[in-house]
Amino acid sequence: MLEHRLSTHEARERRFMETVFAAQSVPSGEALLDRIRCRGVSQVMQAQDLIAALQPYAAPLPATTLGYMLRCFFEGCRADMAFEELAILVLAERRLTPAARSLLRNSLDQRCRV
Numbered sequence: 001m002l003e004h005r006l007s008t009h010e011a012r013e014r015r016f017m018e019t020v021f022a023a024q025s026v027p028s029g030e031a032l033l034d035r036i037r038c039r040g041v042s043q044v045m046q047a048q049d050l051i052a053a054l055q056p057y058a059a060p061l062p063a064t065t066l067g068y069m070l071r072c073f074f075e076g077c078r079a080d081m082a083f084e085e086l087a088i089l090v091l092a093e094r095r096l097t098p099a100a101r102s103l104l105r106n107s108l109d110q111r112c113r114v
Helices: 003-021 028-054 063-092 098-112
Strands: none
Touching: 003 028, 003 063, 028 063, 063 098
16 A cells, blocks of 8 residues: 555645646745655655565564664655645745645644654
């Protein structure tokens, strides 16, 4: 499930972001989209590593190694979601409703709180 859903999600998200934000005149807009694209590819690669490690034919990994791989994958996903929310605020702030802006800001506040 991880193998198919993540790569499908990444491709769908990339197309969506490029469609919605491609013609932006926001400074650094293309850099934001590039970062999102690169991180999406990185998530897929990390997922592929996890899938390979969990295959029945794979050499068993120490639990600490597998735990580290999982932690890195999920921490990366959380950080990437926060970055994407911030990018949406930057790229589409004028197009968002006040409620949508508030929702994103509250999510960022909760996600990024130390």
